[in-house]
Amino acid sequence: MRLAYFVHDLGDPAVARRLDMLAPRLAEAVVIGFHRGATPPATVAGWPAVPLGRTEDARLGRRILSVLRARLRLGAIGRHVRGATVVMSRQLETLALARAARARFAPGALLVQECLDVHRLLVGTAPKNLALRRLEGWLLRGCDLLLVSSPAFVREHLAPAHGAALPPVLLVENKVLAAEAFGQTPPPPALPAGPPWRIGWYGVIRCRRSLLLLADLVRRLPGRVEVEIRGRPARNVIPDFDAVVAATPGLDFLGPYDRRHDLPAMYGGVHFTWAIDYYEAGANSDWLLPNRLYEGSLHGAVPIALARVETGRWLAAHRAGLLLAEPLETALPGYFATLDAAGHAAAAAAVAGIPRGDLVEDGAALAAALLRPRGHGAAVPPAAGRPVEA
Template sequence: MTMLQRGGAEVALAGFHRTATPPADVAGVAPIPLGHTADGKLAARAMSVVGRRMSAARIAARLGPVDALMARNLEQLAVAAAVRRHLGRVPLTYELLDIHRLLLGRKGELLRRVEGALGAGASQLLVSSPDFVAAYVDPLSRLDLPVALVENKLLDPPAATPPRTDGPPWRVGLFGALRDRRSVEVLGAAAAALDGALDVVIRGRPSPAIFADLDATVAPMPHVAFAGPYRPDGLAALYGGVHFIWCIDYYEAGANSEWLLPNRLYEGGAHGAVPIARAGTATAARLADLGIGHVLDGDPQRALAAFVAAMTPERYAAMAAAVARVDRTAFVSDAAECRRLVGLVAGATIPTTHAEAA
């Protein structure tokens, strides 16, 4: 949303909320609440979507005249497609934020048909990782749309990062939306095995569907600390407090986890933290392209423990210097990218083809 605003768009916002009450303000905009949803409760979320589609005329009236619509996931696409019928034939952009497991395999055929039918009226598809196109859009989906790649980069140049302390202990950060139990277990096991050479810092908002009590989960793990959520304006201190950033995800291993490019790749890179990825993933391929970071292969706990045990201040300095040499545009969007996005959504420019996005 902020990217659209900085590209020159006036944004009206409507969406579901996972907090008990809807937020009063999002980036300076009062949102139109569409209802409460929760992680994992897919049946309830589906019913919420049906209800909002039945209220499409009322939602359209609250939005008022618009030049374009943008739906940031399949649930929002279902609502936006219905609302669009009351707004005229304005361009509709569908953004594929993640490839949900329910869209895959034989069991996903019905949902893919629904996605294809809803997407038939869209102008284009936005993806945040090229692997979404190669692994899902082209071979499996029923979407026949031009595709544009818009990565989850930072929107503000990073603030000055505090000098990092020398290791050991070497600090690895796991930051962001916390929904990956296996990563916590791998990091905890490696920290225990290294007995003081590795500290793990976990920050963010745990998914209640995965972690009923993350504090209790990490309490028995030596050298692992969960320090709660963080604010976007605290990224410099957050990433400056760790040497490495964990860019590994097992939440949907074998599928979406292999294909995504996580936010913390961009946040960590912009703030000088050295990224750690898993072999065979889109993140590992991106690190190879940039010439930075470290890729774990084989058993992750053993590979991480071996990597940290062999780390020296000199080796770390060389790895950090490689991150510092990367052009900042790899991690941070500039004004031109924001304007390009507005142009794409408004239908003023032509997005890339499937082949170019992949």
Template sequence: MTLQVLYLAHDLADPAIRRRVLTLKTGGASVTVAGFRRAGNLLGQEEGVRSIDLGSTQDGQFSQRIKAVIAARMQLQKRLVGVPMPDVIIARNLEMLVLAEGAASLFGGDVPVVYECLDIHRLLLDEGVKGRVLRAVQRHFAKSARLLITSSPAFVENFFKSKSGLDLPVLLLENKVLQLGEASVAKPEPRLPNQGEPWKIGWFGAIRCRKSLDILSAFAEKMNGGVEVIIRGRPAYSEFADFDAQVKNAPFVRFEGPYRNPEDLAEIYNEVQFTWAIDFFEEGLNSEWLLPNRLYEGGLHGAVPIALSRTETGRFVAQRDIGVLLETATAADLETLFSGMTDALYLDRFARLSAVDRSQWVTDADDCRALVDRLAGLNRNISLAVPSVPAVSTVQS
């Protein structure tokens, strides 16, 4: 039988939401997505996926998002008319976990809920009243959940195990590149810049770190054409004073807009030699613990990661000896690094990166099926042979 999944999404325009839906589809599930709209709907034209608009929310507007969740909860019965009885409900982020309980009750029976949390919001880590209240809300609405999905072991160690108060089995789904169909990604080739051309650093994905933009802009200007910074993805405009103006006025920095993941990855990463794998968005908290999409995308396509040694990303890079590690990341630090960058140094880093087995970077069809089987095993009413999985487990994603 086909597993029926109701996926509750916090942002229908988020490429990571689309990738998870495609993962579930590739694994054999039938997926209905209900979510909030911030900047369009990437799933609107996705074949075989029904998407339901629950209203609009805005980046950085916490109170507005609370009101939107309350409004959506009151309209759930109307919005979910005609949706097939789900075998499992996945709630992406805390705001959707609040809705999952209501959705499950509408369908009656014992529909298992999965809490998917791939970022730890700074308010959840607050030691004051706001943080305690938000963690209590999370504990309350996670009471009926049967599984927690997260993307970095550091999230488990630094929050879920020690601070959240949740008692759920954990499934670790790293932010790996989804391989669609049977076509395999070609093994990357080194791409030394031609005579007179700059080294190129790609900063791709969710663009939300104002400090990174300041550092990279100042660094590129210092290098005076020796390095070019290429930005692609979805800027969180609420996090910048004026993103477009800053990029326009920054020499040797250009923004090339959004891209499709995974369809466009080979093209955009083959243009650069290095991946900016540093994030200061929630410095000392979430930014220290995450393993970002761009780490896996760049790894698969041979773009050498630049990372901070103190972070989980830095530890990932150090354990595999595959990139460039910095103790601090200032414009001056980067100027020192790239003033000494040679063809031989780049080729050595590239060779180490390209020697890593591609399974480190890729989610394939077998991984997708394993995920769907794991989810099916949560529902007692599904007769499906599912292998025993330990409380903390890993499925490629």
């Protein structure tokens, strides 16, 4: 396929992962989008990048203005879109650009939208929420395919908001890519049974309540529980992140990591992986299925999740994971205060029993959906993937 990929952030590692997933089926690709850093990258996953300007995280209003400015200069990107067989967008704001570019420069291309999060401004009854949902519905009606990373996005938001107006939907979970799983360094030797019981919190670190819960846990059980944090802290959301870490012995931040090489050692060095998120509680945080769920399970770390959210439901269906009920201020210390080697071994064995195909993704289903010419039957072939029903 020849792909024109419109993204909200050229530096988002998830953008590179999607390109890596499709790489075996790509003849050409170009990544068109905004950037958060001072200097945009020249390439993403080896494909040329076309910057549209700098934007800021967590400021949707400003990002929409940036999209409107880019829309006025749409002709400047025409040469990058002509000849595309697939025009794909990663976030709602870039779908407006992708839809206009497809119509003007590649009318025969599939228009595909990825829904990997539901922004908080799309949820609620205020006039701005209703207006954004109407915009979302109008934009989605022009799409040939909608990709979701969790069925709860359809069940809880997309279907109630837009109903029959939705395009065909394909579930593509945030699994570990097969190329990553097979290309990584060997895992370290088996971690001795605790205590100390080690919890890993990896990825985008944006939940302040999680930070405070984990800090409280290691303070209550000194020497019995340790927490390791790695990834990208959202300091605009957790401004006291560094202060909390510095003030809490046993709670350590070790900086960023390389997905291609570091996952076995990271998860192999902890007994549990933190898969709880309150950042947008009651909405996106309750509906998502995060990368760390699949990464931790694949590498033997027992996921810790709330039983009532989609992550907990996924684990319950697989009869695995540590599923907790609130309040966590008592549930967490209560569990770890009495955990012994036999209890952890049983939890780890349940995780090891999750089928590998439920944790690793080869991209075949997505490629099958994207390689169908526009207008040639259903966008999602019956045997190609997991269509999602409302």
